Amino acid sequence: MPLRRVLPSDHLLLDIKYATADNFTGQPVYKKPLCFIHADAYEPLMAAVRAAAAQGLKVKVFDAFRPQEAQELFWAHTPDPDFLAPPEKGSNHSRGVAVDLTLCDAQGNELDMGTAFDAFTPLSFHAAEGVPDHAKRNRQTLLTIMQGAGWVMNPKEWWHYQLPDAKRYTVLRDRDLTEHMM
Numbered sequence: 001m002p003l004r005r006v007l008p009s010d011h012l013l014l015d016i017k018y019a020t021a022d023n024f025t026g027q028p029v030y031k032k033p034l035c036f037i038h039a040d041a042y043e044p045l046m047a048a049v050r051a052a053a054a055q056g057l058k059v060k061v062f063d064a065f066r067p068q069e070a071q072e073l074f075w076a077h078t079p080d081p082d083f084l085a086p087p088e089k090g091s092n093h094s095r096g097v098a099v100d101l102t103l104c105d106a107q108g109n110e111l112d113m114g115t116a117f118d119a120f121t122p123l124s125f126h127a128a129e130g131v132p133d134h135a136k137r138n139r140q141t142l143l144t145i146m147q148g149a150g151w152v153m154n155p156k157e158w159w160h161y162q163l164p165d166a167k168r169y170t171v172l173r174d175r176d177l178t179e180h181m182m
Contacts, residue, residue: 002169003065003096003177004042006035011053013060013108017100017117018070024118025077029070036065036177038096041163045099047149055141056106062117062159063100066093067174082156083120095169098162099151103142111138117159126155 008014017023019033037045041064049059071091074084085091092098100118103111114135115123122128126139139158146153151161163169 002038002040003036003172004039006037006042006045006061006064009049011058012049013058013104015060015062017062018066024120025074029073035061036096037099038065038163038169040169041097041099044150044163048145048151051145051148052103055145057111057141057145058104058106058108059101060104060108060110061099061101063093064098065096065172065177066091067177068094068171069174070094078120080120083118083124090167090171092162092166092169094171094173095166096172097166097169098160100157100159101142101161102159103138103145111141113138113142113158115158124157124159126153126158 014033014035016030016033016035018029021027023029052059068087068090071085071094072087075087078084102113102117105111112135114128114131115121123130126143142158143153146161152164154160154162
């Protein structure tokens, strides 16, 4: 099975937003706050965690693998191609090769990125004007860490990174995760 579980550590925090009501749908989508990622994406994620730790920072993951069923629910709720992949195209989250994350200080406090996670607004764009300079610097730090670990950014979401050539991976469904758990 291509999915690997991601566990929290001293420099890797998990706040799986879609297992809570604290997300754009206003309701929990996942049954449990577990984090999985494609095996090919695991080491690049750990490389980013090590790079952040070398700067005295922590990585906080909001979402990684997202079953296709969840992507379909998101699209039904908010069919916005600027921020969500239409289910027929398949999300790179549903391939297990995308991660939504931020950086935190040594105490675990999130760095200001200028908008919240999943703020579906042009202010979420990496190059957005109107974002405070310190937030731009924080976004740049995140970008440098992630690109250095082999990730590609989404220009419309400061929090979203994916493996290069992500479309070559297969879209996975709930049953794929269930089979992995057994």
